[in-house]
Amino acid sequence: MKKETKILAIIVTIGTIAFLFFANQFFDGYKIRIMNLAAINIILALGLNIINGFAGQFSLGHAGFMAIGAYTGALLTLSPSAKQMNFFIDPIISPLANFQMGFLPAIIIAALVTAVFAFMIGVPVLRLKGDYLAIASLGFSEIIRVVLTNLQSLTNGSLGLKAIPSYINLFWSWGFAFLAIIFTFFLINSSYGRAFKAIREDEVAAEAMGINLFKHKIMAFVIGSSMAGVGGALFASLLTAIDPNIFKFALTFQILLMVVLGGMGSISGTIVSATIVTIMMEWLRIVESPMTIGSLTIPGISGMRMVIFSVLLMAVILFYPKGFMGTREITWDFIQEKINRLRKKGKNETLQKDEV
C-alpha cells in the first residue's frame, strides 16, 4: 500500500472510532441500532464478496449460513431459564438446556459451526459453476431454513427464539467489523487471495498455473460463510428474537445488493455501500408507511423498499456493470484521479462558456 493511502486509512479509522464514542454518548437507541446493523452488514457483505467477488464463485447461500451463526450464538448465550420459557412445546435437548456462555466465545463457536456446515455444503456445491452453483447454494440455504423450522427441540421450530441477551453495542459490532475488514484485506493481498483472484479471472489458466481449484474455492467459501456466521450471531443479539423466516432469500439478496453496488472484488467499495444501503433501507421505510399529502392518504405498500432497491440494482448493472468501484479500491491515487477529473470538467465547462 502507498504511504498516502496508509495515512488515509489511519485517519478514516481514527475518525470512525471517535465517531463511535460520540454516537455511543449522544445518539438515541434507534440510530445506534442502525449503526450496529451497518457494522453487521459490512461483515456479511465482505464475507459474500470473498466468495462472489474475489474467488468468483457466484453463491447465494449467505442467509442460510447467517441462520446457522444466529442460532448457534443465540442458543449458546440464552440463559437456562429463558430457554425453558422459549421451549414450551418441546423441551430443548438436554446438554444445551443448562448451558450458557459469554458473547465472545459464543461468536467464535458460531463461526466454527458455520464453517463446518459451509464445508459440508461446499464440497458438493462447488463442483458446479455459474448459474448451477447459484441455484444449488440457494437451495441449500432454503434447506437450512426448513431444517431449522423442523428441529423443534433444538431450534424451537417456527416459534423461534426470544429473549436473546442483547450484548451487542457499537464496540462489539464495529470491533468485529474492523476485524473483518483487516482480515479480508490481508487475506486478499496474500498469496491465497491472489489464487482466489486468478480463479475468478480464468479457471483453466489458474489450474494450469498449479492452483488446486477445488481446495481454494472451498477455502474462500468456508471463510466467507463463517463470516456470515459471525454476522448472524451479532444479528441475533441485535434482534433479540429470531425465527427461521428471517433468513429467507430476501436477506441474501440484500447483502448481494451491497456487494454488487460497491463492486465485486472491492473491499472499500463494499464497506461504503454496506453502510449506505443500511441507512437507506431504514430511511426508505417512509415509502412503506402510510403517507398523507394534503387531503390525499396513500396507504403504505410493504416491500416497496425492495422494489426501489431492485430498480437501483438494475440501473447500476446497466451503467456500472462492475459496481461503483469494480475491483478497484478507494486509495489516495483513486481520490486524486477523481478530483483531477472533476477539476478538468470544471475547466472545460468554463472554457466553453468563455467561447460562447
Next chain:
Amino acid sequence: MLLHADHLTIKFGGLTAVKDLDMQLNKGELVGLIGPNGAGKTTAFNMITGVYAPTQGKVLLEDKDITGKKSPTAPGMRPDQITALGVARTFQNIRLFTNLSVLDNVIIAHHLHLKSSLMGAVLRLPGYRREEKEMREKAIQVLKAVGLEKLYKEEAGNLAYGQQRRLEIARALATNPKLLLLDEPAAGMNPQEGEELMQFIEAIRKDFDLTILMIEHDMKVVMGICERIYVLDHGETIAQGTPNEIQTNSRVIEAYLGVDASA
C-alpha cells in the same frame, strides 16, 4: 525420455479428435507439433496437461503416469498436479489474468510451491513474509528474462499483443517446468516478430534448461528451430522426423496443399 504420450486416443462423441498419438520427447529437445486446422494439436496438449483424459492410452512423465482424470472422482491427475510435476503450458487464445498486474500474473505461478499456511499468510508471519519476498524476486527475474520488468505494475490486459504472449510464457516459466508446451506462440505476429520470438524460445530453452514442445500452424516457422517434428492431420499422426524429412514427405505436402486448396 522425458515425456511419453503413449498411444493417445480421444473421442468426443462420434469424433475422434486424436487417434493413436505416440510421441516421445527426450530431455532438452525442441520438438514441433504441426498440422492444419482442427488436426487435434491443441487437444493433444490438453491430454498431456490433464485438461482432458484420453479415451485410450496414457501419458508418462519420466516414467510416472500423469494421465488426466475422466471425472473429479476418477483416478488420474488434475492439471494443477501435472503442473506441479513440471509441465507448463501457454494457450492458443491467450489466457492471462487480465485484471491483475503483470507481476501478480507471474507471482501466482509460485503459489503451488508456497509452504505457509492460510493463517500464516493472513497474519503475515515471518515465514510467509520471507516466502512472499522470494516469490517476488523470482518473478521479477523471470520478467527480466522476457523483457517485461519495466511493465510489472501494469494491468496484464493493457499490454500489447506480443507482450501478452511473452507474459504468458513468463508465467509458465515461473512454475519452474521441465517441459514447456507452447500452443501457437507466434499466432497473430508478423514474420519479423515471429522470427524474434523463435530466437527467444531458443534462448529460454538454454537458460531454463527446458524441453519444449511447440504447436505451430505455419510449417515454415518451425522448420528453422525444431529438431524433430510431428505432423497431425484429422487426428492422425501422418508423419514424424527431422524438418528435412517432413518437408519432402508427400503425405504432409498433400495435407497442407489440401488445406490451401480449400482455403
